[in-house]
Amino acid sequence: MERFTTHTGVGAPLRRSNVDTDQIIPAVYLKRVTRTGFEDGLFAAWRSDPDFVLNQDAYRQATVLVAGPDFGTGSSREHAVWALQNYGFKVVISPRFGDIFRGNSGKAGLLAAQVDDKVVAALWEYLEANPGAAITVDLQERTVSAGEGPDRIEDSFTIDDYTRWRLLEGLDDIAITLSHEEDIAAYESARPSFKPATL
Amino acid sequence: MPKTLAEKIWDDHVVRQAQGEPDLLFIDLHLIHEVTSPQAFDGLRLSGRTVRRPDLTLATEDHNIPTTDLDKPIADPVSRTQVETLRRNAEEFGVRLHPMGDLDQGIVHVVGPQLGLTQPGMTVVCGDSHTSTHGAFGAIAFGIGTSEVEHVLATQTLPQAKPKMMAVEVTGELPPGSTAKDLILALIAQETTGGGQGYIVEYRGEAIRKLSMEERMTICNMSIEWGAKAGLIAPDETTFEYIKGRAHAPAGDEWDAAVAYWKGLVTDDDAAFDKVVTLDASSVTPFVTWGTNPGQGVPLSARVPDPASFEDPIEREAAENALRYMGLEAGTPMRDIAVDTVFIGSCTNGRISDLRRAAELIKGRKVADNTRVLVVPGSVRVRLQAEEEGLDVIFKEAGAEWRGAGCSMCLGMNPDQLTPGERSASTSNRNFEGRQGKGGRTHLVSPDVAVATGVLGHLASPADLDKAGA
Ligand code: SF4
Numbered sequence: 253m254e255r256f257t258t259h260t261g262v263g264a265p266l267r268r269s270n271v272d273t274d275q276i277i278p279a280v281y282l283k284r285v286t287r288t289g290f291e292d293g294l295f296a297a298w299r300s301d302p303d304f305v306l307n308q309d310a311y312r313q314a315t316v317l318v319a320g321p322d323f324g325t326g327s328s329r330e331h332a333v334w335a336l337q338n339y340g341f342k343v344v345i346s347p348r349f350g351d352i353f354r355g356n357s358g359k360a361g362l363l364a365a366q367v368d369d370k371v372v373a374a375l376w377e378y379l380e381a382n383p384g385a386a387i388t389v390d391l392q393e394r395t396v397s398a399g400e401g402p403d404r405i406e407d408s409f410t411i412d413d414y415t416r417w418r419l420l421e422g423l424d425d426i427a428i429t430l431s432h433e434e435d436i437a438a439y440e441s442a443r444p445s446f447k448p449a450t451l
Numbered sequence: 452m453p454k455t456l457a458e459k460i461w462d463d464h465v466v467r468q469a470q471g472e473p474d475l476l477f478i479d480l481h482l483i484h485e486v487t488s489p490q491a492f493d494g495l496r497l498s499g500r501t502v503r504r505p506d507l508t509l510a511t512e513d514h515n516i517p518t519t520d521l522d523k524p525i526a527d528p529v530s531r532t533q534v535e536t537l538r539r540n541a542e543e544f545g546v547r548l549h550p551m552g553d554l555d556q557g558i559v560h561v562v563g564p565q566l567g568l569t570q571p572g573m574t575v576v577c578g579d580s581h582t583s584t585h586g587a588f589g590a591i592a593f594g595i596g597t598s599e600v601e602h603v604l605a606t607q608t609l610p611q612a613k614p615k616m617m618a619v620e621v622t623g624e625l626p627p628g629s630t631a632k633d634l635i636l637a638l639i640a641q642e643t644t645g646g647g648q649g650y651i652v653e654y655r656g657e658a659i660r661k662l663s664m665e666e667r668m669t670i671c672n673m674s675i676e677w678g679a680k681a682g683l684i685a686p687d688e689t690t691f692e693y694i695k696g697r698a699h700a701p702a703g704d705e706w707d708a709a710v711a712y713w714k715g716l717v718t719d720d721d722a723a724f725d726k727v728v729t730l731d732a733s734s735v736t737p738f739v740t741w742g743t744n745p746g747q748g749v750p751l752s753a754r755v756p757d758p759a760s761f762e763d764p765i766e767r768e769a770a771e772n773a774l775r776y777m778g779l780e781a782g783t784p785m786r787d788i789a790v791d792t793v794f795i796g797s798c799t800n801g802r803i804s805d806l807r808r809a810a811e812l813i814k815g816r817k818v819a820d821n822t823r824v825l826v827v828p829g830s831v832r833v834r835l836q837a838e839e840e841g842l843d844v845i846f847k848e849a850g851a852e853w854r855g856a857g858c859s860m861c862l863g864m865n866p867d868q869l870t871p872g873e874r875s876a877s878t879s880n881r882n883f884e885g886r887q888g889k890g891g892r893t894h895l896v897s898p899d900v901a902v903a904t905g906v907l908g909h910l911a912s913p914a915d916l917d918k919a920g921a
Pocket residue numbers: 513514558559560579581797798799857858861862879880
């Protein structure tokens with residue numbers, strides 16, 4: 253997993269709340285046998301609408317998604333996180349996340365930044381007034397910011413300390429376990445020889 | 452400190468323990484199949500990792516594969532891709548695979564024990580919820596998700612919070628005509644589908660001790676159906692006898708060392724369980740489900756329950772929905788329910804002893820008109836053994852279909868599926884809506900009830916066969 257310290261990228265305003273994981277990626281797209289390529293199913297139902305935000309040129313390269321409350325509720329499918337990442341998103345900003353989605357995001361390295369409702373409202377307005385504008389998300393300082401001068405938006409976001417640490421260090425579950433490699437090796441060397449092997 | 456059996460095994464596998472963190476457990480055996488492994492291998496590839504212990508990993512093809520036309524390519528493209536992907540991954544990462552056509556191919560939970568790879572005191576995981584089957588040997592065995600599969604592949608360990616401990620005391624003895632399947636179905640009906648949640652369950656008592664290894668597997672297999680994390684049975688002479696001489700069983704001095712260790716794998720006399728439930732085996736009669744979860748079951752001699760008889764409003768509503776889906780009227784005697792298809796197989800009841808029992812019962816009888824009986828061995832070796840004993844001929848003469856090995860109609864991922872509204876009596880473990888095919892209606896039964904039902908065309912027990920003169 254890559255380390256995440258700060259990220260600046262095009263923001264996409266997704267003016268919807270209660271975006272469940274079936275909307276993020278419908279079940280028919282889950283048949284793949286890889287962890288990549290799920291971008292084709294991202295928001296599949298909405299993508300057929302030419303006016304949908306990600307179909308507009310200014311937002312095509314977006315890496316920061318700004319969504320309404322209760323993003324990622326519903327089924328536990330990890331594919332929802334993979335689909336967002338495969339598309340290119342590094343950060344999702346929302347006033348509230350589905351619990352399992354937030355957990356899955358932290359594990360996979362997608363930053364789920366929880367902000368106040370009014371921050372989302374301000375970001376939506378700013379991004380719609382300035383299509384293609386960038387948002388900066390600083391995990392070290394736990395801040396989101398966008399714009400210049402009097403229009404500047406700057407506020408804090410919340411994320412639990414453990415997930416923040418993992419993202420800052422770029423550690424997935426496996427990397428954390430492998431940091432205890434000597435414990436595993438010690439256990440292995442003491443295993444009884446009568447235990448079966450498959451090879 | 453006195454410990455339960457499960458605590459002993461758990462403690463013997465802790466690689467690392469730290470305040471506020473789940474225990475890091477070593478995994479002795481990791482079983483893999485085509486459906487839940489592809490993304491785990493791809494995850495390894497994306498992060499440049501390898502399989503830490505290919506020598507503790509075994510893959511087989513089971514969930515998706517057809518049980519007919521075995522020499523032709525798999526017709527369904529998704530199934531074919533998953534199977535081909537497993538083959539590529541096994542090759543690339545050096546994992547032993549038993550593909551279709553291989554002598555040791557079969558349902559993952561039949562293959563492990565059959566090879567002697569499942570032994571007492573082990574931790575066994577697989578990306579499949581019925582991994583609990585292996586607990587029959589006195590092992591901690593449970594199903595895991597795809598990210599956990601990746602974690603075990605890369606590290607041979609798994610972080611796990613220690614579950615609570617439960618004892619199921621089975622008193623008395625199973626009466627003649629009742630089977631292990633009836634016992635576990637009766638227990639699930641008594642405890643409901645959530646009763647085991649958060650627990651590792653140890654099945655104990657005289658009735659359990661008397662069961663054969665394969666009957667014990669039937670019991671442990673369904674632990675997950677009442678929500679338990681895992682289910683296990685203390686190893687004894689029956690267990691040792693079953694393992695001895697199998698391909699991966701220890702031999703010579705290793706065997707003695709292993710048995711000495713295994714003999715200590717019992718719950719200490721004064722060990723405390725967090726919960727104890729009891730079941731009187733002597734009261735268990737042939738048991739069948741009427742609804743859409745394994746807890747919705749009654750004795751075969753009973754009637755379809757009236758939803759109004761359930762006090763709990765949630766259960767009442769569940770019963771109403773189940774009767775609607777199952778197309779059943781409250782008050783109908785279970786025996787009056789006509790069945791279109793009988794499925795004998797799965798990791799619950801697809802072993803050689805199940806097939807022997809079924810063959811003995813069906814011998815000289817005929818499958819009812821308008822009913823089809825599918826017999827699907829749990830593994831290639833089970834199939835070959837059965838054929839050597841002539842069981843296939845007995846089944847075919849009775850008018851049943853004899854198939855290749857796999858999960859088959861247990862979950863309807865391969866072409867063996869029910870059509871909408873079709874009703875089955877199935878020796879498998881799940882009667883969820885659509886489990887055996889969209890709109891299909893499943894009654895869970897023992898192999899004995901399955902055969903009697905196939906012959907009479909309605910839910911029935913072997914005793915009914917004699918009464919009907921069939
Ligand atoms: S037989 Fe059924 S329950 Fe057993 S592993 Fe196969 S699909 Fe799962």
